[in-house]
Amino acid sequence: MARIILPFLALLAVLDVTQAQRPGAASFVVPTAFPTSVFSSYYVKAAPTNEPQPAIHDPVLNITYPLNLTNPETIPLADLDPVYYPPAIANFSEVTSEALVKLALAEINSIIYESGGLSGNCSKCIAALSVGKMLAQTVPSYVPAAMVSLCQSTGFASNSSCQTSYGAGNFGAIWTQVLALADVTGLDGRYICNTLSTTFCSVPTTSPLNVTSLFPKPKPKNATAPKASGNLVKVLHLSDFHLDARYSVASEANCSSGLCCRYSAASTSQAVFPAPLYGAYKCDTPYFLGLSALQSIASLTGTGDTCSSPAWTIYTGDLVSHDPENEMSQAYVEYTETSIYSMFKSYIKGPVFAVLGNHDSSPENIDAPHKLPGPLGQQFSWNYEHLSGLWLNNGWIDVATAKEAATHYGGYSVKNHLGLRIITVNTDFWYRSNYLNYINMTNPDVSGMLAWLINELQGAEDAGERVWIIGHVLSGWSGTNPLVDPTNLFYQIVDRYSPHVIANTFWGHTHEDQVMIYYSNNGTVMNSSTAQTPGWIGPSVTPLTNLNSGFRMYEVDTGSFDIYEAYTFYSDVNAYSTLNATGPTYQFEYSTRDAYGAAAGWPTTAPLNATFWHGVTEAMVTNRSLVTTFNTYQGKSSIKSPNCTSDACAEAKICYMRAGSASLGKNCSQGFDSVQSPYTGKNF
CATH class of the missing domain: 3.60.21.10 (Metallo-dependent phosphatases)
Known part of the structure; x- marks a missing residue:
């Protein structure tokens, strides 16, 4: 009898230890029924062949989002959100603005292709940024289209990727802000060029950090954490x-x-x-x-x-x-x-x-x-x-x-x-x-x-x-x-x-x-x-x-x-x-x-x-x-x-x-x- 009971007790001990190693159940099998009560109403109810489309009401904005925002078959493909441009230093006519863009693109192409094309050195990238900065400060709303054009004409990325990266409603307006406000000939420019491609500029090293007067008070000597409560x-x-x-x-x-x-x-x-x-x-x-x-x-x-x-x-x-x-x-x-x-x-x-x-x-x-x-x-x-x-x-x-x-x-x-x-x-x-x-x-x-x-x-x-x-x-x-x-x-x-x-x-x-x-x-x-x-x-x-x-x-x-x-x-x-x-x-x-x-x-x-x-x-x-x-x-x-x-x-x-x-x-x-x-x- 002992030969049966002792191994059984040992097994129970192991099982107790195993249970102690986790806080709850070992596993949870999710029910097949979708928990419909989570949302108050639905455009499309959940089914074994489709995901639900709940009608989400926003308590902060006090709106209910439309179905076409999330319907898999009607995903909006154009971002209509407002875009923000840096302030222009002067007002130019459309003809003058387009002429400035044309001149800027020609200058940037000249910089790129003067020796070796896109895989050139850091100084070439920074020089191109300087031209871009002039454009972003004078005719900022024209910059995204110019960047898309430059990206596509140089083969920097695929046509669709160029649009996704530099289109006005995507990141184009953001990059315009960066060009207009960054110090493109300094540390900012080296970071920008490295972000565009690691072949343009190497990533800058860590800058020295001046911690003088950084903290209101010095660290207390022998400071200790509170003791554990045991709870x-x-x-x-x-x-x-x-x-x-x-x-x-x-x-x-x-x-x-x-x-x-x-x-x-x-x-x-x-x-x-x-x-x-x-x-x-x-x-x-x-x-x-x-x-x-x-x-x-x-x-x-x-x-x-x-x-x-x-x-x-x-x-x-x-x-x-x-x-x-x-x-x-x-x-x-x-x-x-x-x-x-x-x-x-x-x-x-x-x-x-x-x-x-x-x-x-x-x-x-x-x-x-x-x-x-x-x-x-x-x-x-x-x-x-x-x-x-x-x-x-x-x-x-x-x-x-x-x-x-x-x-x-x-x-x-x-x-x-x-x-x-x-x-x-x-x-x-x-x-x-x-x-x-x-x-x-x-x-x-x-x-x-x-x-x-x-x-x-x-x-x-x-x-x-x-x-x-x-x-x-x-x-x-x-x-x-x-x-x-x-x-x-x-x-x-x-x-x-x-x-x-x-x-x-x-x-x-x-x-x-x-x-x-x-x-x-x-x-x-x-x-x-x-x-x-x-x-x-x-x-x-x-x-x-x-x-x-x-x-x-x-x-x-x-x-x-x-x-x-x-x-x-x-x-x-x-x-x-x-x-x-x-x-x-x-x-x-x-x-x-x-x-x-x-x-x-x-x-x-x-x-x-x-x-x-x-x-x-x-x-x-x-x-x-x-x-x-x-x-x-x-x-x-x-x-x-x-x-x-x-x-x-x-x-x-x-x-x-x-x-x-x-x-x-x-x-x-x-x-x-x-x-x-x-x-x-x-x-x-």
Whole structure:
């Protein structure tokens, strides 16, 4: 009898441990029935052969968005939003304006082809910019068409790409502002030319940063963080939803360019891989998938009742799908913001603290410093006012905070009900694809956002508060997404106020499960004693590109606001094409402490802080199986993720994890940062 009972008791012990390693159910199978009660009315109801078209009512603008905005068969192809040009220095007649354009294009062509054509040196590009600047200051409204013409005539890109990049309603008016206002013969010009093509100018190196008088007070000696209370609460982390309200079931899901799963008569009738109802690896999030993720949260995280609901939720940006720019509009952005935040309100109890992502604007990626002249400094206020109004309407922030967000580029600082100060920042102001950043690159904080952040952190230090910083575009990792000078400044700010004030930072944007570590003294020495603050990069709900869908939950101490456990969940997108009797399955993927703690020699009672993560990177140096594990989780266990088995890959991953700024990330070997193979260089 003992031979039967003892093994059975041992099995029970294992099962108990397994249950203890996750906060809720091991998996959740989504019901096939679409949860129609989420929206009050529909233009087109959901069916097994089509996505729904809900009639979205905007409580801020008090409008209901029309069906043709999102109907897959009637996507608007012309952006009719207002465009903004820099002020002209004089008024010219049409004849004179056209003559100026003709002369300018001839001069630029002469510069380009005088020796070697487009692949010339940096000085040629800057000389061409100088001609463009003259044109942008004299006849700005003519510049977009001139840029399209020049792009097409030189073969710089395809005709359609030239129009998408430089058409007035796309990025043409933005580039006109840049040309008119930037110092094209100085640092600005070198950045612009490098952005146009790395063959024109090499990327500028990090500029020296003068930290004299940067901070109101010196860092207190022997400053310590508050002690842990021993009381843990659950905090949800969602990121990169990228709702595709125009998703077309049965269209081509394996297209060769652009966003797949989009309607066309040919793609729907001749699809080699018909788009499944719930999504695919080269597509953004259809309604069926987005709501499946939200339906699974309560069961998987154990937050299904009032007593165990999330204490709060963070959302690290990107709501809008990856549409071509000519299909984008302010209305489409506002529709998506309204729809997703209403879905969050339906499924997530407690406040949601959100940030603006680079795709949550029109044109995408672009935000303007308030210092730009005239109406240019307020050209994106429509978005900040709309977002802050939605957050206020959902009861997540109060009136004063909403006003702050409306005037601070969507960023705000708020103390939550448990005493944690949450500061959200608009990181488009260090994103390389925000072209307006190339105006006055000698100032790493041209928007004033980081000066505002310093003031908020100083106030938190004076009040003895702990802080979480939340942004979208990460400040470091491989250094390919952000600009070096603003993130170098941010790194100094984190150094000054860590670890006694800043407990954690949180990011999105890459769609992958990653982490960064911030060290003291600008990362000049990286060891366990200099590791100060972790940067948690949240996995995306969208599968784009070649990733599974996922989200994360933290267990957070209410005294120190350190993280003591992190659980990640995912759904296997590869299985969606075979679903029949059920919806997708979301399941527990891993516990951060269980995955890395023992290998790093980390005490079971210590928080998962920067020292923990540095210990993980040290263990990875000798234990390459940890690198393999990290690489698997980076893609949310996607079958599409390439292996990381070479020494070069392992060393690069470790380097990225230790790189909290773009300048540090650029010092790492490049090419191993993403698992979205065979993709590289995507504008997320």
